[in-house]
Amino acid sequence: MIVDAIKNGIVIDHITAGHAMELYSILELDKLDCTVAVLINVPSKKKGKKDIIKVDTLLDVDFDVLGYVDPNITVSIIKDSKVEKKLEMKLPSTVTNVIKCKNPRCITSTEQELDHIFKLTNAEKKIYRCVYCESKAK
Amino acid sequence: MRSLIDIKDLSIEEIDELIVKANDIIENPKKYVHACDGLKLATLFFEPSTRTRLSFEAAMYELGGNVLGFSEAQSSSAAKGESVSDTVKTVSCYADIIAMRHPKEGAPLVASRKASVPIINAGDGGHNHPTQTLTDLLTIHREKGRFNNLTIGFCGDLKFGRTVHSLIEAMSRYQNIKVVLISPVELKLPSYIKHDVLRAHNIEYVQTTNLEDVMPTLDILYMTRVQRERFFNEDDYVRLKDSYILTPEKLVNAKEDLCIMHPLPRVNEISTEIDSDSRACYFKQVLNGKFIRMALILKLLGVE
Numbered sequence A: 001m002i003v004d005a006i007k008n009g010i011v012i013d014h015i016t017a018g019h020a021m022e023l024y025s026i027l028e029l030d031k032l033d034c035t036v037a038v039l040i041n042v043p044s045k046k047k048g049k050k051d052i053i054k055v056d057t058l059l060d061v062d063f064d065v066l067g068y069v070d071p072n073i074t075v076s077i078i079k080d081s082k083v084e085k086k087l088e089m090k091l092p093s094t095v096t097n098v099i100k101c102k103n104p105r106c107i108t109s110t111e112q113e114l115d116h117i118f119k120l121t122n123a124e125k126k127i128y129r130c131v132y133c134e135s136k137a138k
Numbered sequence B: 001m002r003s004l005i006d007i008k009d010l011s012i013e014e015i016d017e018l019i020v021k022a023n024d025i026i027e028n029p030k031k032y033v034h035a036c037d038g039l040k041l042a043t044l045f046f047e048p049s050t051r052t053r054l055s056f057e058a059a060m061y062e063l064g065g066n067v068l069g070f071s072e073a074q075s076s077s078a079a080k081g082e083s084v085s086d087t088v089k090t091v092s093c094y095a096d097i098i099a100m101r102h103p104k105e106g107a108p109l110v111a112s113r114k115a116s117v118p119i120i121n122a123g124d125g126g127h128n129h130p131t132q133t134l135t136d137l138l139t140i141h142r143e144k145g146r147f148n149n150l151t152i153g154f155c156g157d158l159k160f161g162r163t164v165h166s167l168i169e170a171m172s173r174y175q176n177i178k179v180v181l182i183s184p185v186e187l188k189l190p191s192y193i194k195h196d197v198l199r200a201h202n203i204e205y206v207q208t209t210n211l212e213d214v215m216p217t218l219d220i221l222y223m224t225r226v227q228r229e230r231f232f233n234e235d236d237y238v239r240l241k242d243s244y245i246l247t248p249e250k251l252v253n254a255k256e257d258l259c260i261m262h263p264l265p266r267v268n269e270i271s272t273e274i275d276s277d278s279r280a281c282y283f284k285q286v287l288n289g290k291f292i293r294m295a296l297i298l299k300l301l302g303v304e
């Protein structure tokens, strides 16, 4: 299967197979006007299968969100049909408004305007906790 | 500008500083009667807790300062739906420091991010209550003269008791601490605390359902309430509650210098016969609570 090469845009690669659509909705790619290609179950040497998303514009993505969803992801920034930069994602130390705190006793449950902020408290086990009530992200 | 939201915000050195300051206040009360002249503490209690509020207010008055505030949400603007942020921004205009109690977890943290004066968390739901932990630490230090080399027994409701969780966390930072967990199976210490705190700090601990068996080993016995509503059925409650009531008979094999603590209020988990025992420290704890709050107010206000 061939998808046209991008002139200016980004390639989100090495997405764990099956996670592309989740990223698609988190990054709100449905709101873009440009071409977006979502490739699912692409054969991969390392992982057997992977997903790839190609966006035909220099989209300003939140790398923390990508790292949170899948720290194995790489992002290539393409300019004039050349890879200008290749970035490795990592688990972010905090994420804002990506996870919602579900603890009914948490202050975020009554004060709607508060950002939902989660902090990485255990990188090994990928445990994030709400900064307000310390509940674990589910 | 610093606030105190979580006991973990304080380093061991800062806790030591507060203990030294509290001891100095106890020994030289005259030195501090004008320390906070012209300064105001606001006690914002979105849920009632007379005990904690009185302790903060007494602390500020003894430093020569003044107090304003409210003691329940109904009498505050929160009843009209005002956000915590707006309330503390307003109160910051009137007060130099705020002690805040709130039923929602994390509310004091929200306040500390918006207020222009220091915030002291006076309890946020079942989450944090750092001045209770400081009170416990001052009591341990005054009774034992040290934080290292202690065997501490926690008895009663170890599942829901936040004072127990925080004190275990605070004590786990010291050397050669042994922890004895005494509770009915239904109210055992949550496994994440055993894992994240006790095992993570290599703290030796024992878990038992029998208080008398472990009594001789204890330097400190921290009693908590076993509440009826924690049990699924009345039979279990009736069967178990007496095992966790401290009576003179259970103290027969205790150390001479055991220190018996309780965060109060007590219902019946410590027999009143023990009140006159020199090892009973729970009323001293109340007094220590005021002194450590005085030390904390001075520290956060930057008053020497």
Ligand SMILES: [Zn+2]
Pocket (backbone or CB within 6 Å): A101, A102, A103, A106, A107, A108, A130, A131, A132, A133, A134, A135, B106
């Ligand atoms: Zn929360």
